[in-house]
Amino acid sequence: MIDSPYFPYAFALLVALPFVVFIRQFVFSYIKLKNQEIKLLTIKGNSEQRVHAYERLTLFLERLKPSNLVTKFDKNLAPHEFVFLIEKTINDEFDYNASxxxxxxxxxxxxxxxxxxNMLHLLHKTYENLGNNLSLDDYKTIFxxxxxxxxxxxxxxxEELRKENLIVN
Structure with missing residues (x-):
């Protein structure tokens, strides 16, 4: 059998086989780890985007509070001008955060x-229920x-945003 012309090939195959198996396992393990890394990065990216969305919407809602709205703009405006500017500001910021x-x-x-x-409705309802002779300060107080x-x-x-953020993240 040692005198066979195929012996060197058989011997080389026996010596190389463990290395081939080892390299195959290494490549598959490497690919598996890279796939896991990609999945983790994808999850992390989505999570960061979600957190950013909650932050932006929280900021929008804070700016929507009447106590923050009444401090905007010049005090010399007429109530109808104030309502128009506040409505435009709210709609612009809402559109900005729509994504x-x-x-x-x-x-x-x-x-x-x-x-x-609801805030836009309250702005208009308050304005419609007032007489035309009221000052902006009176309008803001009634609002x-x-x-x-x-x-x-x-x-x-x-509160719903906070709860959802805790559940999702």
Missing amino acids: QQLYITAKTWKNVANCKN LMNYMNEEDFIANCL
């Missing part, structure tokens, strides 16, 4: 949109009082 709905649940996005719509007399829809929405 964040991709990272939160549909229910939470609906709550954020409802907060915006704040009207908000305090209603359910605090902004605080409720912020």
Whole structure:
């Protein structure tokens, strides 16, 4: 058998076989680890985007609070000018944050949109119920009082955002 012309080939095959198996295992292990790394990076990226969405929507809701709205703009404006500028500001900021709905649940996005719509409705309802002779300071005071007399829809929405953020992350 040692005198066979195939002996050197058989011997080389026997010596090389463990190395081939070892290299194969190494390559498969390396590919598996790289796939796991890619999955972790993808999850981490989505998680960071989700957190960023919660942060931006929280900031939007904080800016939507009447106590923050009444401090905006010049005190020499007429109430109808103030309402127009506040409405434009709210709509612009809402539109700016519209892409964040991709990272939160549909229910939470609906709550954020409802907060915006409720605030705009309150702005207009307060203005419509006033006489034309009121100053901007009077309008702001009545606006704040009207908000305090209603359910605090902004605080409720912020609480929902916090809860969802804890569940998702």
